[in-house]
Amino acid sequence: MSMRGNDDEKLDALFRAYRDACPDPEASANFMPTLWARIDSRQTFLFSFRRMANAFVTAALALSIALGVYLTIPRSTPGSGTETYVEALADANPLDNPDIVSPAARVDLNTR
């Protein structure tokens, strides 16, 4: 028999010995009460966490609705929201404003 095969058998025997050396132990008297206490504790934690998560979701939802309502209400400033871009541009730069006249025309006026 090879050395490797011999070691294999010895290792198997050692594992069997280990199985016998570690028998199934009996649970202590406190096993079940402690287990249920841990279950209750975890359940309480989960319940609190779920409640907090629900509160957070509700608050986030309320905030979203409030923000939505705020954004849809028309602004009270005159003209805002009703005028077009061209109208707004015209208001900002009236026709009699010399800035909209070309620089060349302005030079001609000065030379006369």
Next chain:
Amino acid sequence: MLVDFEVIKRAQNRDSVAFNEIVLAYRKRILGTITRLIARSEDVEDVAQEVFLRLYFSLDQLRTPEVFEPWLYRLTVNAAFDYLRKQRRRLEFRMSDLSEQQVLMADATAGSKVEHEEQTKKKVRESVDSLLGAVSEADRILLLMKEVEGLSLKELEKIYNVNENALKVRLFRARQRVLKAFGAGGKKEGSG
């Protein structure tokens, strides 16, 4: 199966009496498995409770009662692995123990009644723990489930959710590492 499918179904519906029945039926087996997996008797009950705690909160995810036992074993393996990882209990591979273990193994397997039986068992436990220090926590658990707990490859396949070939390769490699450590101990004894 140590309990009826009906009991498992009741426990899935948060029936505490049914859950108690399951714990009482499997408690001893789970305690034994954990004892061998973590090799630290003072923490065995704590880890076993963690297993049943996880079982309680995950029973509703169990699709069919037929796969209950592999499910429970998977929880056991995971809890033991988490414990070992947390403890970082990588046992040192002590060459001096290996020389002694060959003699102890012969005593333990021969079935002869030695005077200090408890002492011998303790030494066997220490020897195996030393040898398993040559592999990772995950491989230690896999090897013990196969070699000591006696689970078949089919059962391990269900627990680990991997195919048989992958398991075989992993088991082979883990066993080779342990064998190498075992052989090194034997050689040292021969030369010493």
